[in-house]
Amino acid sequence: MAAGDLIRGVAYALAAGLMWGLVFVAPALLPDYTPAALAFGRYIAFGVVALLLAWPDRQRLAALRRADWLEAFKLALVGNIIYYLFLSAGIQAAGVPLASVLIGTLPVVIAVSANWHDRSLPWARLMPSLGLIALGIALVNQTEMGRIEAGHGHAYAAGAALTLVAVAAWTWYPIRNARWLKAHPGLSATTWTTAQGLATLPLALLGWLLWGLWQGLSQPGAPWLMGWGPRPLLFLGLMLAMGLFASWAGTLAWSRASKLLPTSLTGQLIVFETLSALAYGFWHRAEWPAPVTGGGIALLVAGVLMGVRAFQRPGAGAA
Template sequence: MWIGTLFALAAGLMWGLVFVGPLLLPEYPAALQSFGRYLAFGLIALPLAWLDRARLAQLGRADWLEALKLALVGNIIYYLFLASAIQRAGGPLPTMIIGTLPVVIALVSNRRDAARDGRLPWARLLPPLALIAAGIALVNQVELAQLRQDPAADLGRYALGALLAVGAVVCWTWYPLRNADWLRAHPDRSPRTWATAQGLATLPVALLGFLLTWAVLALTGAGPAPGDGPGAGAAAFPLPFGPRPAFFITLMTAIGLLASWLGTLCWNEASQRLPTTLVGQLIVFETLAALTYAFVLRGVLPEPATLAGVALLVVGVLSALHARPEPLVADAHPD
């Protein structure tokens, strides 16, 4: 239980980095950031795949098809939604919407996966979920209050960012459930191999998407539309790697290595050790990490209400870890 929790914590710390990219590259289109990140992930997976080629050879056609689905929905489409949301609404609002994932995943998996993992009685599940939801709501309320005080705030742009973040939630509710299905169905397979397989499956899709994005930018000659984020504008977008090529390549490579491959590896390790209902709640570590990074970039300390919300999140997760799933049907008597 605790080893799985530590792996989930490590994954959250690295996944929190993905919220930083759109804030550091506001003038780069979200599509270029999404495809760039996963192109780096796929390229990083190539030498890892060579080292792990014997285990990868054991994967069948159905396994590779599942890896492709996971890569497309849980990687590329998810990050396209998320990066677009952050560019329009800033860091904290999409972070807190993504922070509802522990609640959403727990609710879905407690019904969907009860036959496999057992069912957590609602009497035990609802209190920690209520704490998590209250923490998310409290932090979100602080951000909304600050937004109302900004006379230059574009509420329509923020609303669109929130909607895009909801799309990211849908993608990442589907991803961990399907990913856990495969891992729990193949306990003899290495989580490292499965993380590398998803990187390989991502590579051709990311490369095609990156080339198509280049083509669109070459035809239109512009980056993000005005108002898409701080510093964004409609000036000609220099190809192939934008106005800050060295920084863009370095950041995409770092996120591809840490957040995509290593983060996925740690999450796979956690998914093999923990019931899906519980591991879904541990995505809260990503929310906490992302909030920390966002406030570091802002250069300000969080409000007391924000800290109180974070405390509620942590207490909710810790209390959830003490709950144990119960089998739906009691084991038959051996006689």
């Protein structure tokens, strides 16, 4: 594939990973907020940002067909609401690093799933980079699994199960999103990101309302629906930051990468989110990663570099 497209695509994927890694920190900073509050709050903010940006892009949004809007709603439900609801629950149950490790399997899972469908690269040239990434995940996972023996077994098991649902949701989302963008080359990535934000807003508002009503019934006097919880300023600030950066800007960067690169390569580049989440998680813990974890991180980086080089070779990027 063209070197310019490869460089720009990787840069967009890196930018998306850096912003998406931020979402792993919010549940740890707001442990007294439920996963539902974090998920629906973040995506209400995403919808509000999209609503503000919709006016200058109104002509291209008006040109979207009914099928486009239906697809945007599907992507919003699975890739936004379901994904982050279960990810937040997993993080609060087991902590940031374990959740980031399980989400870290996405580069392998998505790359294999995508390449199985479109065969953008021969398996013999794809597997070495995926092998390094898988080994890196295993090394980081070994360190985190050791924490189960310290008395966190039940919480870690629950957190792992919840996070695996998020893994399934985000395996489906990028493959489906990339196929839609490539099937509609005239569709602007900016317009498509805003459309997904607009589709997310009613889903998030409905989820917030239903969750708030349930809170009121199960916990009389709970101030969640109108009071924004016990730390409203921090909550609102983090939700707005995630809505703008992690949701809108991150989705835009990823959609642009998806238009430039084969899905089997962008799948591997999701490792940027894993690396960012690990960095932010260890920063929040105020500790350095263990040597084994550091070795795993090095292998993750090496696997991505090998994957990018595989697509630089002649004939690798026909897709």
